[in-house]
Amino acid sequence: xxxxxLSFRNFKSYSNVLTExxxxxxxxxxxxxxxNGTGKTSIAECATYLLYGKLDNFTASDIPNRINKAFxxxxxxxxxxxxxxxxRGLNPSMFRVEIDGQVxxxxxxxxxxTMLEENYFKIPYSxxxxxxxxxxxxVKSLLSMNVADKRNIIDKICGFTLYNTYNKFVKDDMKNxxxxxxxxxxxxxxxxxSLNQYDRQIEEIKENxxxxxxxxxxxxxxxxxxxxxxxxxxxxxxxxxxxxxxxxVKIQKIxxxxxxxxxxxxxxxxxxxxxxxxxxxxxxxxETEEFRKEKEELIEQKKxxxxxxxxxxxxxxxxxxxxxxxxxxxxxxxxxxNDIRLLDLQSDLKYKQTLKEKNTVSIENLxxxxxxxxxxxxxxKEELEKEKRLLDYMTNLTGEGKDSVKRYISNxxxxxxxxxxxxxxxxxxxxxxxxxxxxxxxxxxxxGMNVKYCTLSKGEKRRVxxxxxxxxxxxxxxxxxxxxxxxxxxxxxxxxxxxVNDMIDILKDLSEDMNLNIYLIHHARLEGIVFDNVLHxxxxxxxxxxxxx
Numbered sequence: 124x125x126x127x128x129l130s131f132r133n134f135k136s137y138s139n140v141l142t143e144x145x146x147x148x149x150x151x152x153x154x155x156x157x158x159n160g161t162g163k164t165s166i167a168e169c170a171t172y173l174l175y176g177k178l179d180n181f182t183a184s185d186i187p188n189r190i191n192k193a194f195x196x197x198x199x200x201x202x203x204x205x206x207x208x209x210x211r212g213l214n215p216s217m218f219r220v221e222i223d224g225q226v227x228x229x230x231x232x233x234x235x236x237t238m239l240e241e242n243y244f245k246i247p248y249s250x251x252x253x254x255x256x257x258x259x260x261x262v263k264s265l266l267s268m269n270v271a272d273k274r275n276i277i278d279k280i281c282g283f284t285l286y287n288t289y290n291k292f293v294k295d296d297m298k299n300x301x302x303x304x305x306x307x308x309x310x311x312x313x314x315x316x317s318l319n320q321y322d323r324q325i326e327e328i329k330e331n332x333x334x335x336x337x338x339x340x341x342x343x344x345x346x347x348x349x350x351x352x353x354x355x356x357x358x359x360x361x362x363x364x365x366x367x368x369x370x371x372v373k374i375q376k377i378x379x380x381x382x383x384x385x386x387x388x389x390x391x392x393x394x395x396x397x398x399x400x401x402x403x404x405x406x407x408x409x410e411t412e413e414f415r416k417e418k419e420e421l422i423e424q425k426k427x428x429x430x431x432x433x434x435x436x437x438x439x440x441x442x443x444x445x446x447x448x449x450x451x452x453x454x455x456x457x458x459x460x461n462d463i464r465l466l467d468l469q470s471d472l473k474y475k476q477t478l479k480e481k482n483t484v485s486i487e488n489l490x491x492x493x494x495x496x497x498x499x500x501x502x503x504k505e506e507l508e509k510e511k512r513l514l515d516y517m518t519n520l521t522g523e524g525k526d527s528v529k530r531y532i533s534n535x536x537x538x539x540x541x542x543x544x545x546x547x548x549x550x551x552x553x554x555x556x557x558x559x560x561x562x563x564x565x566x567x568x569x570x571g572m573n574v575k576y577c578t579l580s581k582g583e584k585r586r587v588x589x590x591x592x593x594x595x596x597x598x599x600x601x602x603x604x605x606x607x608x609x610x611x612x613x614x615x616x617x618x619x620x621x622x623v624n625d626m627i628d629i630l631k632d633l634s635e636d637m638n639l640n641i642y643l644i645h646h647a648r649l650e651g652i653v654f655d656n657v658l659h660x661x662x663x664x665x666x667x668x669x670x671x672x
Contacts, residue, residue, distance in 0.1 A: 124202045125607040131196035133188035138666035150634040153642045155182035157660030162667030167610045173198040175248045202243040290521035348465040373442040380435045598667045612644045
């Protein structure tokens with residue numbers, strides 16, 4: 124698809140004034156310049172949103188301008204000779220599609236969006252979003268980035284996202300199949316266990332004739348066990364009640380003890396005050412007969428409190444002893460094993476009653492029913508195993524293994540990418556070779572010797588990074604030949620003026636050779652004479668504006 128014209132207003136920081144950008148049918152090299160936050164990257168984001176109706180990490184409420192709270196946009200494109208016009212709006216909501224002058228019914232919005240992507244765009248959102256705005260930092264770091272980040276970028280560049288989705292579906296199906304197989308095996312084990320039990324029952328019925336006297340004796344043992352359990356349960360309940368009562372008294376007495384203790388502390392304070400001989404507030408003498416008698420009374424009161432505390436402590440200690448005895452008794456009851464014995468007796472009685480009531484004929488009939496179920500379960504097991512073999516094959520096909528489609532495609536793409544890199548390095552007269560292997564691990568060599576990326580100087584890194592970037596751009600253009608638009612974000616960061624001029628010359632040739640409208644996003648002015656268009660983004664009164672220079 125070729126983008127022809129983009130119009131929008133109130134997109135993110137842009138104002139209510141309609142902004143229009145025309146994309147040439149021919150190649151062009153353009154510069155978008157402006158300070159950070161003035162809306163340079165928003166141009167590409169707006170085109171993406173108009174085409175696909177979504178943006179990564181943005182909800183619909185994040186799209187309209189925060190002040191005007193409304194958004195309208197229109198994009199015109201040529202898709203294999205079909206003129207497609209898409210209009211979208213938020214607050215109020217709008218989705219209008221026109222193809223070759225005919226308006227499409229958008230009542231089923233999802234169906235229309237799918238139709239556009241499959242029949243006209245022919246580029247998945249995840250791929251387009253990463254092609255339209257190529258963040259150079261992501262591509263150049265392929266020479267040194269960690270495995271997870273590198274795999275994420277390669278999947279998007281090579282269009283592996285679809286296979287990743289298929290692989291996820293296959294894994295989900297495999298998990299579901301595993302649950303079904305476990306359920307099937309569990310059912311088979313259960314039926315086999317029942318069949319074995321029936322066989323034992325038949326054998327026991329044949330070998331052991333259970334008498335009524337035996338059943339009566341077992342029933343009496345069950346009655347006695349129940350009676351003993353009731354007695355133990357009643358005793359345990361009494362123990363719990365008594366323990367709670369003792370605990371309540373103990374807590375009360377401890378409170379009384381602490382209260383008396385606090386009173387003795389207060390008495391000691393008063394005695395020390397009298398013994399000091401003088402009032403600390405008014406300075407009057409405390410060495411009088413009245414205070415002497417008060418001191419004696421306090422001492423006597425302290426003795427009385429101490430005696431009461433001693434008596435309370437004895438009560439608390441006795442209650443603790445009683446609690447210990449009760450706990451021990453309760454543990455003995457719990458450990459008596461009467462509950463288990465009762466359950467064993469009841470189970471044995473029920474089993475023997477069942478044996479006596481049943482005869483071998485009825486059990487054989489039950490066996491026949493289970494055998495029929497088992498045959499059905501075994502047939503289901505065979506079908507599940509066939510399904511597993513198919514999912515194992517699909518897992519290998521959509522995964523990362525050597526026999527996967529992704530590896531096959533990678534092995535096809537890698538020679539092309541390596542050839543494009545070699546071509547670019549030679550064009551730039553760089554004495555390096557850079558090759559990627561089947562895992563997209565980069566190997567850098569100079570004069571036949573291996574070189575680590577981290578050992579390169581800043582200037583060397585900039586040059587090999589740029590060569591790699593251009594090679595990947597050419598590779599992307601080969602995959603999506605109709606795409607005529609590319610944004611390169613901050614490609615000149617930390618590059619000297621001579622390096623910038625050389626890179627601009629290469630990009631100029633690239634735009635002409637590949638019929639691309641390349642927009643360089645940069646934060647500072649560059650020499651405008653080499654650019655076909657220079658778009659200056661600024662912010663005024665909180666709104667972004669675009670001015671052609």
